[in-house]
Amino acid sequence: MQVQDLPPLVHTVAEAAKYRLKMAKSTVYEHINAGTLEATRIGGRTYITERACKEFVERHEKATRQAHCSPLSAVLNDMQSKAA
Numbered sequence: 001m002q003v004q005d006l007p008p009l010v011h012t013v014a015e016a017a018k019y020r021l022k023m024a025k026s027t028v029y030e031h032i033n034a035g036t037l038e039a040t041r042i043g044g045r046t047y048i049t050e051r052a053c054k055e056f057v058e059r060h061e062k063a064t065r066q067a068h069c070s071p072l073s074a075v076l077n078d079m080q081s082k083a084a
Contacts, residue, residue, distance in 0.1 A: 010047045013039070020053040031056070 008015075013032075017025045028048075031037035036059075038052040 009050050011050070011053065013046050013048065016048040016053055020048075020050075021056065 011020060013025055013028050017023055017028045021028060028037065029046075032039045032046065032048075037048065037056045039046050039048045041047075
């Protein structure tokens with residue numbers, strides 16, 4: 001395996017937005033400023049690690065699953081209490 005075959009460990013905001021997070025650069029900056037996406041500034045440029053991208057996506061997916069499950073849980077609990 002050669003170095004160019006390895007996946008990048010850090011991304012620019014543009015790279016992370018387009019290829020990893022699938023959102024607009026401005027949205028990525030909003031998440032960075034809000035503290036929900038970890039980033040590092042080096043020499044005037046902002047970089048996001050691959051680990052930070054993965055953690056952000058995992059948190060987002062978990063929150064989305066919980067949001068979609070919560071109403072159903074409420075309906076099921078309501079149905080069970082009415083049946084009892």
